[in-house]
Amino acid sequence: MEKITRISNELKDWILQTLKSGVNPESIVAAMVKKGFDQDFAYLTMLRILNNQSLKTVDGNQSPYMYESIEIAKRGNIITTTDREVKVLLKMDKPCIIYLDNVLSIEECDQLIHLSTNRLQPSEIIDPITGEKKAVPGRTSKGAYYHLNETNLIATIERRIEEITSHPLNHGEGLQVLNYNIGEEYKAHFDYFPANQIDMDKGGQRIATFLIYLNDVGAGGETIFPKVGLSIVPKKGTAVYFHYGNSHGQVDRMSLHSSIPVITGEKWVATKWIRQTTICQNSQMNEVLT
Ligand SMILES: O=C(O)CCC(=O)C(=O)O
Numbered sequence: 001m002e003k004i005t006r007i008s009n010e011l012k013d014w015i016l017q018t019l020k021s022g023v024n025p026e027s028i029v030a031a032m033v034k035k036g037f038d039q040d041f042a043y044l045t046m047l048r049i050l051n052n053q054s055l056k057t058v059d060g061n062q063s064p065y066m067y068e069s070i071e072i073a074k075r076g077n078i079i080t081t082t083d084r085e086v087k088v089l090l091k092m093d094k095p096c097i098i099y100l101d102n103v104l105s106i107e108e109c110d111q112l113i114h115l116s117t118n119r120l121q122p123s124e125i126i127d128p129i130t131g132e133k134k135a136v137p138g139r140t141s142k143g144a145y146y147h148l149n150e151t152n153l154i155a156t157i158e159r160r161i162e163e164i165t166s167h168p169l170n171h172g173e174g175l176q177v178l179n180y181n182i183g184e185e186y187k188a189h190f191d192y193f194p195a196n197q198i199d200m201d202k203g204g205q206r207i208a209t210f211l212i213y214l215n216d217v218g219a220g221g222e223t224i225f226p227k228v229g230l231s232i233v234p235k236k237g238t239a240v241y242f243h244y245g246n247s248h249g250q251v252d253r254m255s256l257h258s259s260i261p262v263i264t265g266e267k268w269v270a271t272k273w274i275r276q277t278t279i280c281q282n283s284q285m286n287e288v289l290t
């Protein structure tokens, strides 16, 4: 079979972020070769990336991301759900970021932390090339994963997210709770998948993230959007929503973000990643991947 001798912008971004998260270049080259890339091409590509040299990508002249109006942004400054009033604190258009207050009550935050404490496992990332889950130094937090509707509390939170965002519950992956201790971080990354890993049978591309802050952090632990210089300071019960996938299948590279190291105390968040379409049918609701 003919070897691959071109890369997409998305793959380039993923190589960059995989390098940043501590995976060594040789392993990335080896994984590319295993996936069908030409060995010399993979090696030279890696060298150019490491030396910060320009790199021609197949979609080099790709049209810029087209921002579309999204439901949550049309809801005004106070979003009324069945059981609370969620207040919009900050809005950014490009990339699309909305910071919300009063998403969870103090008690709900405490209950979710309590529920997750004994369930934490070292966090993993999905290898952009092989698709395998693995632990990497760039993501030092620990995480707990839940199935959709797993407990009453989870179901209440998921219904609220659905009401706030207008994304149907079954477009969402299972909730993930993350815990960062002092010095722990999640280096710059995109939440969307590289093009070669979009599985249309499992909801397709990720298009948005709903990230809930479950505690106040003494110092550090902000969620940073480095391309726009924005720093979201965790506040218990608030949430940040960011949207990065449009109806044309484009993804917004401005949505790059990280969680910077915690300096004082610890940090707890709950993340819901939202897909383009239904992840699975109702009968399989409990088998949603995380
Ligand atoms: O903890 C944070 O602030 C960021 C978490 C995050 O980026 C994610 O879960 O995808």
Ligand SMILES: [Fe+2]
Pocket: 189, 190, 191, 209, 257
């Ligand atoms: Fe993320």
